[in-house]
Amino acid sequence: ICYDKFLTLNEEQQIAYEKISQYNIYKSFLLEGVTGSGKTEIFLHLIRDVIERGESVIVLVPEIALTRQTEARFVERFGNRVALTHSKMTPKTRRKIYLQAKKGEVQIIIGPRSALFMPLPKLSLIIIDEEHDGSYKSESTPKFNAIEVAMWLMKQNNGKLILASATPSMETYYQATINQIEYIKLTKRAGNAVMPDISIIDMRLEMDRGNMNIISRALHIQIEYTLKSNKQVMLLLNRRGHSTFINCRACGFVVKCEQCNLPFTYHQKQNILLCHHCLNQAPVPSVCPKCNSVYIRFFGNGTQKIEEYLNHYFSDFGIGRMDLDTTSKKNELENILQNFEQKKINILIGTQMISKGHDFSNVTLVGIISADSLLYIEDFRANERTYQLITQTLGRSGRGTDKGKVIIQTYSPNNDVILDIKNNNQVEFYKNELCNRKILGYPPFSHLFSVLISSETENITIASIKKLFAYYLHYNKKKLFKLLGPVQASIPKIANRYRWKITIMGLQRDILLLYGRFCIDKFTENEDTSQINISWDIDPKNMI
Known part of the structure; x- marks a missing residue:
């Protein structure tokens, strides 16, 4: 030692x-x-x-x-x-x-x-x-x-x-x-470090002023100032790729993955369309597949698009990108972090990978590109996850002797979660979130058991989930459990399989687990399950 x-x-x-x-x-x-x-x-x-x-x-x-x-x-x-x-x-x-x-x-x-x-x-x-x-x-x-x-x-x-x-x-x-x-x-940072200053940029006003770029004017100016001061920048956008969908402006057609019925994401470097759910790939169309119009455009923003913007203005300072696309091969991740540590890279763009625990004393500016990306997803943990992701990311700024700065870009500047982050109201945020969870009966005041049925035939999926739900109703005569569903999953189709789910809430975890599995066992004993797949989980973290 x-x-x-x-x-x-x-x-x-x-x-x-x-x-x-x-x-x-x-x-x-x-x-x-x-x-x-x-x-x-x-x-x-x-x-x-x-x-x-x-x-x-x-x-x-x-x-x-x-x-x-x-x-x-x-x-x-x-x-x-x-x-x-x-x-x-x-x-x-x-x-x-x-x-x-x-x-x-x-x-x-x-x-x-x-x-x-x-x-x-x-x-x-x-x-x-x-x-x-x-x-x-x-x-x-x-x-x-x-x-x-x-x-x-x-x-x-x-x-x-x-x-x-x-x-x-x-x-x-x-x-x-x-x-x-x-x-x-x-409650305090170690050494002489202090918490960074936080600014919120209303991206609606940026659009009103004619700025259609992914980076606000304030963030652009601050990046320039930080780099010229020989300091480093970290930018978070929790979405990889270049553009999140391709749309025809003539007929409105959106290019989708035929296996999932969800929009492809455009990856500029490989010049391909990639489905982030089943990894299906397709060539980039030059004309609309539906009406043959040449007015086909890329919409939405990903880490590659930010990289493209930054290379246009700040290429001399060294720009790195950290997401699943750039870190999948051996040693790629270590090389990116090492180059950032050695200041060969001075701007690091990334998905949530950059938010977790990294300690770089020379980083004095953190930019949150789209603070709304997690706020409105179909999950009771949306507020919690947004708060955690942004708070963790802004914590990368000002960990050395120089005070840090954080710029949060959002279309919802008056959202309570965004304001609690800006004003460092962590105790208040947790208090309010727990109060909401208690009213709705969600964890930590209950436990969840989720069941998902998938099949290549939509009618079989729906018929099977309804039959399984009938078993749950039959064995819930004492009303110990609250049954939610059956409903189509948030992502209704992945890799040519249609998905429906049931969520069950209960106060006692062991009894809920016993009940959840017992009904599945009874269902598989008595029904034909040859064409379906049943998956279940207790206290899942992912509700999608």
Whole structure:
């Protein structure tokens, strides 16, 4: 252990460290700290104590993008006791780490949710960083929630679980407020850093003034000033590609994926149309496929379009893009982050990948290109997710000695969520959101069980979901559960399969799970299910 590499904790950090350290039994904590408050330094001090006792630790991060930076800080202090694991490693490398963990040759494992299953001996501490992130819930088989698994592991091992975030999930926040888990708050940034100034730009006024560009005049001026000051810029647009749909201005035809009946997204670099749901590809039409008009236009904005705009004005400063298209190959992600760290790139555009935990001290400007993109989706968590994404992203600004600035572009400047972010009204936001959830009976005041039926024939899908719903009605005579549906899924068709769903709400998770599965079992016993696929989940994070 390199003891000289540990920083001295400030007063808030020291109190948090001592609170967590005092327990020698199973205990769960919510460590809520503003972005840049030094949560990681507290982790490092706690891990040092664990290593000194000859025990081991798992640290979960939501994105593979974060593992490199996290690993560097941990290796600096703990050397070869640290190992990294994630899905982009070869099976051979992961097997080697698995065996090292089993033999106790490493004591600290860092990785996404799958790192939980590393067989570390004497496991006494699990840290889940950015605990609010949806990636900790596996939506594909095997379905599991990493937080639930971590809680179970620490109960078995009599250890400690730390859930850390600047914007905790509603479920975790509620548990902390009713003392089911210990609640620890950090209200100040570490060192001399202060929270950034936030400005809101009404994009409706930009249009009225004749600016049809994706970047407002204020953000453009601020980017120019920041770059000339030898500082760096991060821009968030949670939508990859160049244009979100192609439309004929003569007849109104929209080019759609025939397998999903949803608009294709135009990807300029590859010059293709790509469906983001089933990955179907199509050539870019030069004339309208319906009326042969040449008046076919690209509409909507993606990260590629911002990159195109920035290259026109700021190409000399180096521009990087971080989304699924630019990080799918080996080492691409590491190269982008390394180039940004070394200032070969000075503007980094990205989807939500850039919002999570990155620590670049030279970034003094963050731009949120379209703050409305998540606000109006068909999900009761829309407000929560918007608040978390924007707050996390603006936290990348001003983490060094210079004060940061954030510009939020929106068409809804008076929306309560946007105003709470601007005015840093986090307590008020959580209070109001919990109040709304309680009135509507949504989590954390209930549990959800979702069932989705899909088939290549729409009539079979509808007939099957109605029959299954009849089973749920029949076995709900005591009215213990609230049944919602059956309804068409938010994305009605993916890869030539029609999708319908039922959502069930219940107060007791175990009984809800039993009821949900029992009715599916009865349905499959008595009905023909050869042409349908049934998938279900308990407490899903994705309602689409």
